[in-house]
Amino acid sequence: MPLIDENKLTKSKNRNQKIAFFLFASVGYFIVTILVAILSFIVYKGIGVINWNFISQMPEEGMTKGGIYPAIIGTLYLVSGSMLFAFPIGVLAAIYMNEYFKDGIIKRIVRMMTNNLAGVPSIVFGLFGMSLFVNKLGFGDSILAGSLTLGLLVLPIVIRTTEEALKAVDDTFRQASLGLGATKWQTTRRVVLPIAFPNIITGLILSIGRVSGETAPILFTVAAYFLPKLPSSIFDQAMALPYHLYVISTSGTNIEESRPIAYGTALVLILIVLICNLIANGLRKYFSKKVKMN
Amino acid sequence: MSHIEVEMQQLKAEIVEMWNLVSAQMKTAMVALAKMDKGLAKEILNNEKKVNSLELKIDRDCENIFALHNPVANDLRLVLALLRINSNLERIGDIAASVAKFINKSDGFEYKGLVEETHALEMFEEACDLVDDVKASFETENTQLAESIFKRDRTLNELNKNARAIVIAHIKKDPENVESFLSFLAIIRKLERSGDQSKSIAEELIFFIEAKVLKHAPKAEGNKLN
Amino acid sequence: MYKLESKNVDFFYGTSQALKNINIAIHPNTVTALIGPSGCGKSTYLRLFNRMNDLIGNTKINGQVLIDGDDIYAKGVNVDSLRKKTGMVFQKPNPFPKTIFENVAYGLRVNGITDKKFIEERVETSIKQVVLWDEVKDKLKKSAFELSGGQQQRLCIARALAIQPSVILMDEPTSALDPISTAKIEELIYELKSKYTIVIVTHNMQQAGRVSDSTAFFYLGELIEYSATKELFTNPKIERTQNYITGRFG
Secondary structure (H helix, E strand, O other), X not given: OOOOOHHHHHHHHHHHHHHHHHHHHHHHHHHHHHHHHHHHHHHHHHHHXXXXXXXXXXXXXXXXXXXXXXXXXXXXXXXXXXXXXXXXXXXXXHHHHHHHOOOOHHHHHHHHHHHHHHHOOHHHHHHHHHHHHHHHOOOOOOHHHHHHHHHHHHHHHHHHHHHHHHHOOOHHHHHHHHHOOOOHHHHHHHHHHHHHHHHHHHHHHHHHHHHHHOOHHHHOXXXXXXXXXXXXXXXXXXXXXXXXXXXXXXXXXXXXXXXXXXXXXXXXXXXXXXXXXXHHHHHHHHHXXXXXXX | OOHHHHHHHHHHHHHHHHHHHHHHHHHHHHHHHHHOOHHHHHHHHHHHHHHHHHHHHHHHHHHHHHHHHOOOHHHHHHHHHHHXXXXXXXXXXXXXXXXXXXXXXXXXXXXXXXXXXXXXXXXXXXXXXXXXXXXXXXXXXXXXXXXXXXXXXXXXXXXXXXXXXXXXXXXXXXXXXXXXXXXXXXXXXXXXXXXXXXXXXXXXXXXXXXXXXXXXXXXXXXXXXX | XXXXXXXXXXXXXXXXXXXXXXXXXXXOOOEEEEEOOXXXXXXXXXXXXXXXXXXXXXXXXXXXXXXOOEEOOOOOOOHHHHHOOEEEEOOOOOOOOXXXXXXXXXXXXXXXXXXXXXXXXXXXXXXXXXXXXXXHOOOXXXXXXXXXXXXXXXXXXXHHHXXXXXXXXXXXXXXXXXXXXXXXXXXXXXXXXXXXXEXXXXXXXXXXXHHOOEEEEEEOOEEEEEEEHHHHHXXXXXXXXXXXXXXXXX
C-alpha cells in the first residue's frame, strides 16, 4: 500500500478546486449582476428624459420640467476648482514625502495622518469647510469654498496615489541620474516624474470621479437649491448634480412629478463618472506606452 | 577581434614558435650527427632549456584559456589539440637533445660507417620533414597534408627495422663495442619515435579541423575515414 | 598609484555590518570583478565608490575609500561632482523615458552644458564608443525604449561615458540580457579597459573569468580572496574560494 492514495488525493483535490471555483465565480457574477441591475434600472428610468434640452436648459416649474444645465456646469466648476487646489498641493506633498523626507518616525506619523484623513467622513469635511472657508475666511456659500472643501477631501487620495506612483519608479533610475551628477531635484523633475506620470494621472482622474459624486461637503459650502442664473464668479453659489439629485428626490415641490428628472440626473452623473474613468484608463495607457518599461 | 580570439591567436603564435624551435633543434642535431660535432651538441642542449620553458608557458596559457574563457566547439578542440601538440613537440625536442647527449658521450668510436650503412641521416631528414610538414598543415589547416603523414611515418618504421638488423649484425661481428652499438641503436629508435610524435600531431590536427577522432580507430579504417 | 583603493572599510546598514575590514587596491585601466553569493556585500562595496549608499538612510562607514588618492568620504567633498568621476551601469537596462539622443545628453545637460554642437559631438562619440552608432544613428530622436534590451544596456553605458568618467562601476550589467548581447557587452568591457578603470559585480563566474584582470571574492561581508583572475581561477589560495568558483558551495 502506498502511503498516499494518489487517485483519492487527485479526486479530492479536483473536488476542492471545483468548489472553490464555483464559489469565486458565483460571487463574481453576483457583483456584476448588482452593478448591471443598478445601471440598467437607472438607464431604464432615466433615458426617457435625456435629450439635448435636458442637458442644456434651466430647470422649470419647480424643477418638474426643464433641464439640469446649471447643475452640470456647477459640478464642472467644482471639479475643476477642487483639482486646481488639490492636485498641485497633493503632488508636491507626495514628492516631498517620497523623494526628500528621510525615513523615520516623523515620516510614519505624517503618512498615518494622511491615511486617517482619507477615512474622515465627508460630512465632517463639509462642516469643517463651512466653519473655515464660509464663515471664518468669509468666502460665504461659494464655488471657492466648495472647491476648497472638496479639494481637502481628495487631497489624501491624490497624495496616496502619487506616492504609490513615485514608489513604483525603480530606484536604479534615480541612481543612474544621480550617478551622472544630477541633483535630486533634476532627478525628480526630469526622470522620476515622467516615469510616474501615467499613474499620477490615474490618481487625478479617480479623484475627479470622487469629487463629482460628493454631496455632503458641498451641502453647507456652495450648493444652492435652485438658481435662476449661472454663477458669474467664484464667490457665487452654484448648483451641483449630486445635490440637485438629492433635492429633487426629497424636498421638491412635487416629488412624484420630478422623479423622471431625478433619474435623468442620476444617469448624467453616472455617465460623467464613467467618462472620467474611461479617460483615466485611456490616458494611463497612452502615457505608459510612451514610457514603457521592459 | 574578440577577447578569446586574441588569446587564441597568441596561443597559436606561441605554438608556431615552439614548432620552429623544435624543428631547428632537429636540423642542428642532424648536422651534428653527420659531423659528430660536440660544439653543435652543446648548442642543442642549451636551447633545450628554451624548449622546456616554452612548453610550460604554453601549458599555462592553455590552462588559463580553459579556466577563464570556457572555450567550446572549435575553440575547445583547438585548445585541446594545442595542449597535446605542445607535449608532442616537447618530446621531439627531447629527441634532438638525446642525439646531442649521444654525440657528447661518444668518445673515440667511429660511427661514420654505421651512420651511412643504416641511412640514419636519411631517417633524420625524413623526421625533420615530417615536423615541418605537420607544421605546414597546421598553419594552412590542410588535412590532406596531415593525412599524408601517416603513410610517410611507415617509411620511417621501415628504415628503423632495417637499421636494427644492420646493428645486430655489427654487434655479432664486434662484440667488444656492444655498448656503442646499442647507444647508436637507441638514437635510431628515437628517430623512429619522432615520426610517431609527428603522426599523433597529425591526428590532433584532424581532430581540431574536422572533429574526427583518429587516435584509436583501427589503422585501415583510420585511413578510410575521409 | 592606485586608481581606487579601500582601506580598512567597514560598512553598516543600521546595526548590521555589511562589510568587514575591506582592503582592496585597484590599478588604473584594469577590470576588477567582484564575485560572491547574494548578500555578500559586493554590490554594497561597488556603491561605495560613487557614494550611492548615501541614498539609503541610517548607514555608517569606517575606514577610507580613495579615488586617485583622495578620500571621497572626507568632509567637504561635493557628492554631485564626485559622482561625475564614475559612471554606473545597472542590472536591468534603465534608459530614461527620453529619446536616444537625450538619454546620452542627459548627463551633460544636468551639469549645465548648453553648447549644442559640443553636446552633439559628445553624444556621437559616446554612442560610437559602445559600438551602437550604426544601429541608432538614424533614430536618435526616437524613444530609447524602442531599442532591444542589449542595445538599451549599451545606450546606458554610452550615457555613463558621456560625462567622461575615469571609473565605470557595473552592477551585474548582463544578468538581464541574452547570450549574444552579453557577449557584446563583455567585448565592450574588454575594449573600454584601455581608457577606464572598471569594477564589475557579477554572479556569472565565467564572466568574471572572461572580462577581468583581478577578482575579489566576497563572503558574508568579508573579502575572502583578492588576486589576479588567472590565479584565482586556476589556483585559488583559500578553500572557500575554490568551493565557490567550482560550485560546491554550502
